Structures are given as structure tokens and as C-alpha cells.
Amino acid sequence: MTTDPRDDRPHDQSDAPYPSDSTDSTDTTTTPPGPAASLASLPTEVPADADPVRCQYCDQPFPTDRLHALHLGECHADLLTPEETAAYEENEDAEVDDLFVYHLKVVALLVVVVMGLSYVYAFALA
Numbered sequence: 001m002t003t004d005p006r007d008d009r010p011h012d013q014s015d016a017p018y019p020s021d022s023t024d025s026t027d028t029t030t031t032p033p034g035p036a037a038s039l040a041s042l043p044t045e046v047p048a049d050a051d052p053v054r055c056q057y058c059d060q061p062f063p064t065d066r067l068h069a070l071h072l073g074e075c076h077a078d079l080l081t082p083e084e085t086a087a088y089e090e091n092e093d094a095e096v097d098d099l100f101v102y103h104l105k106v107v108a109l110l111v112v113v114v115m116g117l118s119y120v121y122a123f124a125l126a
């Protein structure tokens with residue numbers, strides 16, 4: 001009969017599906033669910049001499065007005081004034097346009113890579 005070296009752990013934690021880590025469990029229990037939670041978990045660092053735009057609802061700093069307007073629309077949509085809603089929609093359109101251009105660049109890069117590999121492969125067979 002062999003003994004497993006992992007069996008020397010306390011048996012009161014054997015019912016848990018995963019080993020408990022006290023530091024990880026405190027982080028997951030204190031973070032509220034939702035998109036604000038994922039934004040709040042991002043590390044942010046504001047230089048001491050900077051004067052960032054701050055959210056009036058959650059005091060989160062933003063480097064630009066555009067990012068602030070997008071944050072307001074994504075995280076505090078039910079609290080916005082009509083001006084803030086208009087600013088969010090305008091900045092969301094600009095963000096969608098920028099994302100579309102980024103996708104075009106990615107597709108162009110993929111086409112160049114595939115065509116380049118096909119060109120090299122064609123000369124390797126010749």
C-alpha cells in the first residue's frame with residue numbers, strides 16, 4: 001500500500017473542488033460583477049503632475065474626454081444627461097470607425113502574410 005504525499009493536507013478542505021488561496025478568494029469576493037468590475041480591476045497609474053478627467057460617478061481618471069464619454073455610456077448609462085448621452089453616441093461612432101480601420105489593417109496584414117508565404121512556397125516547389 002502506497003501513500004500519496006498530497007494526503008498530508010488537512011482533511012477539512014478536501015470537499016473544496018480547488019485548493020483555497022486566501023489572497024485570491026478575497027479579490028474575487030470584493031469585486032462586484034459587471035463591466036465596471038472589469039474596468040476597476042485594470043491597473044491605473046496617474047502621474048502626479050497630470051490633471052485627468054475624472055468620472056463624476058465613480059471618480060475613475062481618464063486621459064482624454066473621449067475615453068471619459070465612452071466610460072460614462074458603458075458604465076453609467078442610466079445616470080446620463082442628454083448631453084452626455086449625445087457625447088457618448090458621438091464618441092462611440094468614432095470608436096467603431098477606428099476599430100473598423102484597425103480591422104482593415106489586420107486583414108491587410110494577414111493577406112500580405114498569406115500571399116508572401118504562398119509566393120515563397122511556390123518558389124520552393126519550382
Ligand SMILES: [Zn+2]
Nearest residue numbers: 055057058075
Ligand atoms: Zn464612472
